[in-house]
Amino acid sequence: MSLAGLMSGAECAVEVNPLSQVLKHTDGDRSLQQDRIAGPSSSRLHHLPSSSNHAIAEHDMAMARQFFEAQQGPASGPSFSPAQMAPMQDLMARQLPLTVANRGMSSNLNNAWADVQRTQSAPALPHNAMSQAGWANEFSPAAFAHGPPVQQSATPTNTTQAQYMSGSAFGTMANRYGGFNGMPQNYLQSFDGQAPVLDIKGKGKFKETDFDAAFAQVASSFETTPAQAEALADPVVELEKDLGKTSLDDAPAATPEEVLGHVEFKNVWEQLQNSDMPPKPEEMAKWEAEFNNLMSAQREDGEWEDYSTAMQHAWEETAADMDDTFGHSVKFDHEGLPILDAYTFEEHNKYLDPSSSTQSPLAQAKMMLEQNASLSEVALLLEAAIQKGELGEGGYEAWILLGETRNMDEREELGMKALSEGVRIAEESGAAGPGMLSLAISYTNESFDRGSHTMLMRWLRARFPDAPVSPEMEDALSKSAWHSHNVVTDAFLGIARAQHADGVIDPDVQLALGVLFYTNGAYDRAKDCFEAALGARPTDYLLWNRLGSSLSNGNKPEESLGAYREALTLRPTYTRAIYNVGVACLNIGAHREAAEHLLSALSMQEATGEKSKQLWQTLRRAFLAMDRKDLADLTNENPNLNVFRSEGFEF
Amino acid sequence: MSDIKVEGFKTSAIIAALAEVFEGYNDEEKKGQIKKNNGIFEVKVKNEAGQEATWTIDLKKTGTVKKGDAKSAGVKSDVTLILSDDTFADLAAGKTTGQKAFMTGALKTKGNMMLATKLDGLLKSTKGKAKL
Numbered sequence: 001m002s003l004a005g006l007m008s009g010a011e012c013a014v015e016v017n018p019l020s021q022v023l024k025h026t027d028g029d030r031s032l033q034q035d036r037i038a039g040p041s042s043s044r045l046h047h048l049p050s051s052s053n054h055a056i057a058e059h060d061m062a063m064a065r066q067f068f069e070a071q072q073g074p075a076s077g078p079s080f081s082p083a084q085m086a087p088m089q090d091l092m093a094r095q096l097p098l099t100v101a102n103r104g105m106s107s108n109l110n111n112a113w114a115d116v117q118r119t120q121s122a123p124a125l126p127h128n129a130m131s132q133a134g135w136a137n138e139f140s141p142a143a144f145a146h147g148p149p150v151q152q153s154a155t156p157t158n159t160t161q162a163q164y165m166s167g168s169a170f171g172t173m174a175n176r177y178g179g180f181n182g183m184p185q186n187y188l189q190s191f192d193g194q195a196p197v198l199d200i201k202g203k204g205k206f207k208e209t210d211f212d213a214a215f216a217q218v219a220s221s222f223e224t225t226p227a228q229a230e231a232l233a234d235p236v237v238e239l240e241k242d243l244g245k246t247s248l249d250d251a252p253a254a255t256p257e258e259v260l261g262h263v264e265f266k267n268v269w270e271q272l273q274n275s276d277m278p279p280k281p282e283e284m285a286k287w288e289a290e291f292n293n294l295m296s297a298q299r300e301d302g303e304w305e306d307y308s309t310a311m312q313h314a315w316e317e318t319a320a321d322m323d324d325t326f327g328h329s330v331k332f333d334h335e336g337l338p339i340l341d342a343y344t345f346e347e348h349n350k351y352l353d354p355s356s357s358t359q360s361p362l363a364q365a366k367m368m369l370e371q372n373a374s375l376s377e378v379a380l381l382l383e384a385a386i387q388k389g390e391l392g393e394g395g396y397e398a399w400i401l402l403g404e405t406r407n408m409d410e411r412e413e414l415g416m417k418a419l420s421e422g423v424r425i426a427e428e429s430g431a432a433g434p435g436m437l438s439l440a441i442s443y444t445n446e447s448f449d450r451g452s453h454t455m456l457m458r459w460l461r462a463r464f465p466d467a468p469v470s471p472e473m474e475d476a477l478s479k480s481a482w483h484s485h486n487v488v489t490d491a492f493l494g495i496a497r498a499q500h501a502d503g504v505i506d507p508d509v510q511l512a513l514g515v516l517f518y519t520n521g522a523y524d525r526a527k528d529c530f531e532a533a534l535g536a537r538p539t540d541y542l543l544w545n546r547l548g549s550s551l552s553n554g555n556k557p558e559e560s561l562g563a564y565r566e567a568l569t570l571r572p573t574y575t576r577a578i579y580n581v582g583v584a585c586l587n588i589g590a591h592r593e594a595a596e597h598l599l600s601a602l603s604m605q606e607a608t609g610e611k612s613k614q615l616w617q618t619l620r621r622a623f624l625a626m627d628r629k630d631l632a633d634l635t636n637e638n639p640n641l642n643v644f645r646s647e648g649f650e651f
Numbered sequence: 652m653s654d655i656k657v658e659g660f661k662t663s664a665i666i667a668a669l670a671e672v673f674e675g676y677n678d679e680e681k682k683g684q685i686k687k688n689n690g691i692f693e694v695k696v697k698n699e700a701g702q703e704a705t706w707t708i709d710l711k712k713t714g715t716v717k718k719g720d721a722k723s724a725g726v727k728s729d730v731t732l733i734l735s736d737d738t739f740a741d742l743a744a745g746k747t748t749g750q751k752a753f754m755t756g757a758l759k760t761k762g763n764m765m766l767a768t769k770l771d772g773l774l775k776s777t778k779g780k781a782k783l
Contacts, residue, residue: 410782518783587779633677
């Protein structure tokens, strides 16, 4: 779908400028929509496309377009289908004057493209620079704006280059690399900041060259999958027949000009390969060796299908590991969902005492929530309810409520476990849907990105059973977070657009989109989505907190405080929001205030035996920032909070 | 932590913050970090003036941060990260990730590359992360 729309603005802020949204509709995503309708022409590298040439042409154009548009925007890269082409295109484009590419889409390129079209059939390509520019222009997505003839002629260029590249198992490498946790996307983003790089002589700021060369070297060390190269060859052959363009590889060229262009490309390629820019060959060999070791180490594991997935998993687990919440290393299933231990109930739960009130603990819990009671108390009641067998609606209600309460109370590990249980029960009882959004958010907080995507996707399927979900989407979920992110984002955007066309803003869909963007680090977009959702649900304190966190993590701590205040006005016992205020204060440098907020958050957890480790740890850091190591050490002993009051902290 | 700081480097303040965070860990957390990372990181940073500075982050034995390279700290590093002052600052601010920096060549590594992936997480721990 339209990453174009994504690039050029917040999709979520639908009500802010409806016209712009409409414009995006008309402008944006037809190509990929058609692509989808036409059939699975994505991942040409994996299987022979059954779709028509036309679809492929548009597909290519869309990818090229996205590639360039991606240069302008942060966050989401191209969707999954073009993803695998994108890396190759990246690398190819990189070798050519990036100045041209970096100018981005403009009518200049449109014209240049048209020019190139003409020159391609006429004697042209006078000298290196010119041909290079022409080459880059061939990549220009601006071409996309033109009609079919342009598209079609563009396609074989892209294709043939792709073929050229894939000839050396490059495609494989790019795939694998593409799976490298968001590499292509990141790659694209890297171009934003890169100054014009490529100079034919191979000089200039050349981070990419060594990379490129290293790439090629490693590529040759990977097992070549000729099948992939072959798969690519077929559509290319078809296209060539239809459009009568020569390919770029060693097939005989039709005209001298084409040969020239071909030679140019090869020259540049050779130059890059042979350039002695860093790293030196010895270093490269070492790098290659390391890579191989890495690869074989992962391969021994036997679990992962290909290297990119392996790397991705390693990366994710690292990210997850860094979080202290789960003390041990968490394992994931094939969809990225963490495999958790069972929920551990509180040892001393006064509500379990049979002599206590005969009122249903579940009902009581709900009542207390209404009355803004301490969340820890509510959690105890819910645990009692569950342990007494009162599970609420569908057998899942109490679990989900418990999970959400625990999360609000900044007890993420418990919250996640409870939500997992609730979601599982709901799914098994055929009422899938409840709790999934909350669980996805929980995963995001713990950096379980793929799990978050999977859960959001499940929610979408449950909530919108009629929404089209292609098998590729399912497939993507089992790959890297980068793949799944794009696929899931597309799916949600599709729904959001459809809703917008009907004049509806579904806060849940906006919420899900916001979580998606947040997970990927696109905090500005996330902020827009949450704001849109708040437009529909202004009293939803959870949304206010989420808005706040998007601002806070987006390096706008002062603004985040406003949002957190709203959340706390609506629910004064919202522990997590207080924690977040503490974090924001810490980031601003207001250490004392941070400590006070964190202490007040801790004081709300008196009901349960153990308080949130996260709270203690952050408090410790606040104390250290204030140069009070004595207090920091004290936090390790789970002291009575009055100790801190006597130190002059007011909470 | 003043012995860690080096004038003229943005990185220095960040590393100092990291050192503070490590100080703040109690024994249990420290052991956890050491177990998770199990590596000695050398960070070689070059600033715009062309000066170089090195720090050693020991998350294998002691869980501390020291100025100077691994040799001067008396340990052997598992991975050396070579990057510019600006890149490190961007990493810490969250403007880029370790992977991105690596892909673009802004971050180079010597030694166990996989350990470089831990860098992101380490830096994240210096900044409080708001919860969704």
